[in-house]
Amino acid sequence: MVWIETPSNPVMKIVDIAAIAEIVKRHGKAFMVVDNTFMSPYFQNPLLLGADIVMHSLTKYMNGHSDVLMGAAVTNREDLYKKLKETSKSIGSLPSPMDCFLCLRGLKTLHLRMERHYKNGMKIAEFLEKHPKVEKVFYPGLKSHPQHDLAKRQSRGFSGLVPFRIKGGLKEVRIFTSRIKVFTLAGSLGNVESLVDVTAVRSTMNKETRESLGITDNFIRLSVGVEDVNDLIADLDQALLGC
Numbered sequence: 001m002v003w004i005e006t007p008s009n010p011v012m013k014i015v016d017i018a019a020i021a022e023i024v025k026r027h028g029k030a031f032m033v034v035d036n037t038f039m040s041p042y043f044q045n046p047l048l049l050g051a052d053i054v055m056h057s058l059t060k061y062m063n064g065h066s067d068v069l070m071g072a073a074v075t076n077r078e079d080l081y082k083k084l085k086e087t088s089k090s091i092g093s094l095p096s097p098m099d100c101f102l103c104l105r106g107l108k109t110l111h112l113r114m115e116r117h118y119k120n121g122m123k124i125a126e127f128l129e130k131h132p133k134v135e136k137v138f139y140p141g142l143k144s145h146p147q148h149d150l151a152k153r154q155s156r157g158f159s160g161l162v163p164f165r166i167k168g169g170l171k172e173v174r175i176f177t178s179r180i181k182v183f184t185l186a187g188s189l190g191n192v193e194s195l196v197d198v199t200a201v202r203s204t205m206n207k208e209t210r211e212s213l214g215i216t217d218n219f220i221r222l223s224v225g226v227e228d229v230n231d232l233i234a235d236l237d238q239a240l241l242g243c
Contacts, residue, residue: 003157005035007151010139010199011214012038014147016017017154021050031080033073037061037190042114044155047076053084060190061159062067063106064113070099100212106126113192117225123168124236125162133172133240135165135218160224161189172243173198177241182227182235189223194232197221 002024006015017034033053034046040061046054056062058070072143073082088094095103118141125139137144140151141158151158166172177185177196186195188201200217203210210216224232 003033006040010094012140014151016150017046017049038159038161040114042110043157052077058103063103064192066188066191068099068102070095070103102170118157120229121160121162121224124224127233128164133167135167162222162224164217164220168218173218175243176239179239182231192226194225195223
């Protein structure tokens with residue numbers, strides 16, 4: 001099995017799904033799994049690019065309201081579908097009716113929410129890229145992202161995940177998170193409400209490994225919600241200027 005996540009969490013690296021799928025298919029029994037949580041099917045369809053199984057954390061964008069713990073594995077291959085169905089049946093990994101209802105409720109507004117997440121995320125990424133207190137922004141929708149062209153080629157848009165590095169270190173990060181008012185400090189993502197996550201603090205990796213992956217002490221991940229973007233920008237601006 002070849003497993004990829006694109007964009008990757010939390011530094012938003014892009015993997016060429018079609019290119020990897022072509023390599024995998026040369027190796028007989030191998031199959032490819034793509035975690036598509038960050039994009040949702042609204043913006044990216046890995047099955048159409050050659051993936052065999054697509055995974056989603058339904059807790060995130062698909063549900064959209066942070067009141068479900070649920071996941072899904074989706075395939076267009078009959079043989080893999082039968083295996084997944086039998087495994088799920090055998091080990092009892094079935095969601096409750098209420099969880100299914102809540103997720104179905106969220107799917108009704110997925111297209112509306114994703115468009116707003118994308119619109120808000122792009123505006124905030126552009127704002128942060130020009131801010132004097134920001135060192136770097138990691139958003140595939142920006143032309144400055146090293147894999148922007150690839151991201152545009154395999155997706156129809158981008159989500160509200162906007163990671164960035166604040167100038168300074170953990171001290172400045174703590175000041176920033178203490179000053180936010182509209183954003184909420186929380187480790188989840190894909191919610192209608194805007195969240196801030198300090199990945200370095202929650203990481204179980206040692207510092208050397210973490211930093212080799214781009215997760216430095218001054219790394220912050222924003223999950224931009226559907227609020228008025230001017231309110232969100234004003235909140236970020238006042239929090240950053242206080243650092």
